[in-house]
Amino acid sequence: MGAGHGHRLHFPGHSPIHRAEPQHKILVLVGFVLLVVATPREWFAAYLVHLALLGVVVAISRVPVGYLLKRLVVEIPFVVFALLMPFIALGPRIDVLGISVSEAGLLAGWGLLVKGTLGVLASLTLAATTEPADVLRGLERLRMPDLIVQIMGFMIRYLDVVSAELGRMMTAMRSRGCDPRRPRHWPVLGKTLGALFIRSYERGERIHLAMLSRGYTGKLPS
């Protein structure tokens, strides 16, 4: 439950990267990701350059590399998919270490893996060097529609509340002899998530009531 100060992805610091204007950081991030995605996957050397660029930024920001690597776990579902691709794709096959894999699949898997990893790593660097509230401010200055910024703000505010609620539901499940990690109990877990959705929805309604009670008319005061 105890989320410390700041956000879990944020690594406090005073580097030039930390101090840069959030809207500039967001623009650079988007530019970088577009560049990575647009690079043909056969240009292996180009990816080394991308990685080097990112490495320089991380070095300047003084965020420990291990800190970022640990948070790369969000990427695992994509990694699994990327690793499966050489085995399930069709087309001419080649032998790698004695295993027959699809050549096209191997290339596609590599492309997915490298582009995904670079993108996630760059996003993590932004998150590590920028407070969530500043990211919102940056988006606002980049003329992101007000409503979207508001919704994102609420998401940040209530992420901890909702995850704490899920944590308590899990604890209650465990206390009654149900281990949510075991596949046999996944149906129960599904129902729990459904209940969490309803609870969050109702909380949303209560928040809206509380906002109306203080004269909310559709626009957050800046």
Next chain:
Amino acid sequence: MSAPTLDVRGLAYAYPDGHQALHGVDLHVHPGERVALLGPNGAGKTTLVLHLNGILAAGAGEVFVSGMSVTKENLQEIRRRVGIVFQDPDDQLFLGTVRQDVAFGPANHGLKGEALQRRVMDALDRVGMADFADRPPHHLSFGQRRRVAVATVLAMEPEILVLDEPSSNLDPASRRELADIMRSLDVTVLMVTHDLPYALELCPRSVVLADGIVVADGATYDVLTDDALMRAHRLELPFGFDPRTIGSLPG
């Protein structure tokens, strides 16, 4: 007698599913009074509260706040006059910092700049939370969040402060601190609560709501010592608590 701050006349309401929650409620609260609204679960207390600032629209009857009728045209002014502190502070504190949250109400009513900042700090001062202005609300303790929730409403300078279960989930020290704050405020209060000792401590007058009507309205001491009334409406004093053995009340 002065004009009532809150004047509820013959208020009746049925939810869209047909459940009739209020059957003609009459209630007056005069300036400077602190009134407890008591009643068992499901008596219609929350439904009544949601009528006071026009979140729910009366099926029959009327609500006046300092002479102003609660209708669609007056909604914005009514919501400034009636400040509701909801039960769960997490529902009420939704912005990045305590300061922004307290500023939300007055800013919606057009206050800006220096005057807004003064209003915010003044409200936080009154609940003893001025040092926490720049902290994110979700990093505060529950008792602190409840106090900030009170400040978010005080900042609108309401004519009446309505609190839904103010003492729920508070530890005894936070509960007493909140009571001290309430006594120090010079505002009219309507307090919905199951915490009968708290009602006795803070509110000279109590109103009992049961099955959608007012069944008792009088001095809190008299209400709590009326055993027949208490039994008839599922009101029970906590174990070991007897108003008759309490010599004098604080404040």
